[in-house]
Amino acid sequence: MKIVRWGKLGQETFGIIDDSRIADLSEVSELDGIAPFTSDWFAAIRTTKLDTLPTVEDGVRIGACIPRPGTLLCIGLNYSDHAAEAGMSAPAEPVMFMKASNAITGPFDPVPMPAGTLKLDWEVELGVVIGTGGSNIARADALAHVAGYCTVNDLSARDWQLEGTGQWVKGKSFPGAAPVGPWLVTPDEVGDPQSLSLSLQVDGSQRQSGSTRKMIFDVATIIAEASRYMALEPGDLIATGTPAGVGMGHTPPVYLRAGQRVRTEVEGLGAQDVMITAKAG
DSSP, rough: OEEEEEEEETTOOEEEEEEEEEEEEEOOOGGGSSOTSSSSHHHHHHSSSSSOOOOOOOOOBBBBSSOOOOOOEEEEEBBHHHHTTTTOOOOSSOOEEEOOOEEEEEHHHHHHHOOTTTEEEEOOEEEEESSOOOOOGGEEEEEEGEEEEEEEOOOOHHHHHHSTTTOOHSOOOSSEEEBOOOOOOOHEEEEEEGGGGEEETTTEEEEEEGGGBBBBSSSHHHHHHHHHSBOOOOTTTOOOOOOOGGGGGGSSOOOOOOOOOOEEEESSEEEEEEESSSSSO
16 A cells, blocks of 8 residues: 655645545544554554545645654665765665654655755665564564655755764754655565665756665665664654765765755655755745
């Protein structure tokens, strides 16, 4: 199934793609009191007769497909070609950092250029949403803990991330730094998460084109490793890294400007289209 969230900013509610329409899940009483993305939540949706649900009107705003997660964990340098273009060695174990969870925004919302940065970059990534939490999850069991997958753009202010005192979280947590969605797609529809294509365009020009087959650490390994160091919970989001083609990797580097459009897509998970707008306050 494909789950969406729709409505005004801060007032989003859940829906589900039913053929060519969005069916409104807000009136499904069986979902009341059940934490989203848990097995009970999905079971209640599967027993609902979707053809009895009202249709969400065309043109409604589509928000991020998940509410603000407790943890937004990112994996750095997880594609060997991206590590090479960044001038760094491929890591021996997953590189983990946090991104502020309030950086999440909708897949079609404008993203204000952060005031003070001159090096705003793009990163298409496969997002993994946790459905069953836990600590010290075995790699063999890890994919059973996945609620679904989504498209993520890990927008990054490279000067804040890498210059001065540096620190990755500094360059990756500004408002709008994490467009997420449009859909959360359940594992039964995705199939093998290690065989998905990824692409990103800026103003129609192809900048990134890759495949999750080229991950250094696959999704199962990432979940198992992350759960060694923190307790994962339902609704947590893991952004699993980006392939080559980021702006920083060009010679000379190329960065985003106000007025440009960024289209980000992971195979089967839907495409985002965000406008970079004038600098924030």
